[in-house]
Amino acid sequence: KNxxxxxxxxxxxxxxxxxxxxxxYSVGISALHWLQQHPGGGIVSLFMLxxxxxxxxxxxxxxxxxxxxxxxxxxxxxxxxxxxxICAVRSSDYGGSQGNLIFGKGTKLSVKP
Amino acid sequence: NAGVMQNPRHLVRxxxxxxxxxxxxxxxxxxVYWYRQLPxxxxxxxxxxxxxxxxxxxxxxxxxxxxxxxKEGPSILRIQQVVRGDSAAxxxxxxxxxxxxxxxxxxxxxxxxxxxx
Numbered sequence: 001k002n003x004x005x006x007x008x009x010x011x012x013x014x015x016x017x018x019x020x021x022x023x024x025y026s027v028g029i030s031a032l033h034w035l036q037q038h039p040g041g042g043i044v045s046l047f048m049l050x051x052x053x054x055x056x057x058x059x060x061x062x063x064x065x066x067x068x069x070x071x072x073x074x075x076x077x078x079x080x081x082x083x084x085x086i087c088a089v090r091s092s093d094y095g096g097s098q099g100n101l102i103f104g105k106g107t108k109l110s111v112k113p
Numbered sequence: 114n115a116g117v118m119q120n121p122r123h124l125v126r127x128x129x130x131x132x133x134x135x136x137x138x139x140x141x142x143x144x145v146y147w148y149r150q151l152p153x154x155x156x157x158x159x160x161x162x163x164x165x166x167x168x169x170x171x172x173x174x175x176x177x178x179x180x181x182x183x184k185e186g187p188s189i190l191r192i193q194q195v196v197r198g199d200s201a202a203x204x205x206x207x208x209x210x211x212x213x214x215x216x217x218x219x220x221x222x223x224x225x226x227x228x229x230x
Binding site for chain 1: 146154155156158161168169172202204206208218219220221223224
């Protein structure tokens with residue numbers, strides 16, 4: 001079993017829909033990252049969380065430390081949101097350094113006009 | 114501010130040759146990380162460096178792979194005697210100094226795509 005699991009693997013939505021992508025992890029963590037990988041391959045860091053909730057524009061990220069679960073929400077989705085969204089955690093169990101992240105396999109989002 | 118610069122963007126090597134991938138971190142960033150993304154797989158951490166020091170190389174393959182971040186110039190990921198299984202996208206990220214533990218924000222480069230024939 002992977003230490004970081006994302007669901008769904010693939011998601012197709014109509015423009016304007018509210019989207020939720022889920023991330024569950026099985027290790028203790030000191031931080032959780034949400035990343036966006038564009039169709040061209042480039043990666044952008046969206047959020048870094050250790051507790052609570054963060055919002056940036058139409059994106060909202062939440063984390064529940066007790067339940068070892070995080071969600072990424074996109075409101076009023078748009079075709080330009082089409083990308084792969086990746087959850088990654090820095091484990092506190094292994095004493096890894098910063099940047100030593102465990103990545104989920106990603107959720108491929110396609111937003112249709 | 115040019116961001117994290119990686120080059121080359123695409124590199125083709127024959128089996129047995131050497132591959133050198135370069136990463137210049139964002140201005141003001143002194144921490145560099147390398148990640149590998151194999152085809153159809155997720156990203157994997159390889160190594161974390163600060164200037165002239167390897168901090169964490171727990172994700173580096175034991176043989177043929179090395180990384181450095183000299184006092185002057187870019188960080189370099191070097192793969193000797195490449196094999197077809199080394200074909201992947203290699204991403205570099207950087208972060209500034211002075212971040213509290215577990216709270217670093219990463220800026221990624223566009224990646225270098227290595228193809229081994």
